[in-house]
Amino acid sequence: MIEGLRHILYPEVCVACRALLRTGEQLVCGSCLDGFSPYPGTAAGGDALKRVVRDHFGQEDVPAGAWCLYPYRGSGRLHDAMHSLKYEGIFPLGRLFGRKLGELVASSGPTGFDGIVPVPLHRLKLVERTYNQAGKIAEGVAEVLGIPLLPKVIVRRRYTDTQTGLTSSARRLNLHGAFGPGSQPCPPRVLVVDDVVTTGATMTAAAGVLRGCGASLVSFAAVALTEKI
Secondary structure (H helix, E strand, C coil): CHHHHHHHHCCCECCCCCCECCCCCECECHHHHHHCCCCCCCCHHHHHHHHHHHHHHCHHHCCCCEEEEEEECCCCHHHHHHHHHHHCCCCHHHHHHHHHHHHHHHHCCCCCCCEEEECCCEHHHHHHHCCCHHHHHHHHHHHHHCCCECCCCEEECCCCCCCCCCCHHHHHHHCCCCEEECCCCCCCEEEEEEEEECCCHHHHHHHHHHHHCCCCEEEEEEEEEECCC
């Protein structure tokens, strides 16, 4: 958090490589943005995300639509940037990634979404971090698409253990009953937004609650998808 506060007060260096930012650059330098190696074309990342969900949970859980910016590994500059967003308090990165994700979604044509739903944090984790990284990403997506942000359609009602290192079945069990209906009504067509997807267990669990709340079409958008090597 101290590093995050320092960067907010003196945002002159790239959060990924610590190089000096040039005029017009914000938080991440152009070299690192290029080095994040986005999926080629509009559909590749979404197809990869759908494939991961299908492989782990079956065709019935595949979202109606899907978008993803980057393949993700457990090291490298993208990892460092996402770590800064999630754990070091550099929350403006969320809106930066969110705007890029929103541009990707918009590039595929009219969306028809009624609202954007960030994957929620449990209230205790929200107190610990002070913000929801998925919520910050969703703000950027909503800004680009001009679609309402609906952060209270679902809530995280159970504090869950970290998903890191769990199998897909263990991830699903870990998230059983983790989400529930929130205080906002759920519209028919929603886009669920998260930061990094590994098996899709979190977004799939959230989507199940949204459908139970009345959503007839649920799509996924994520900044990154864990790449198996």
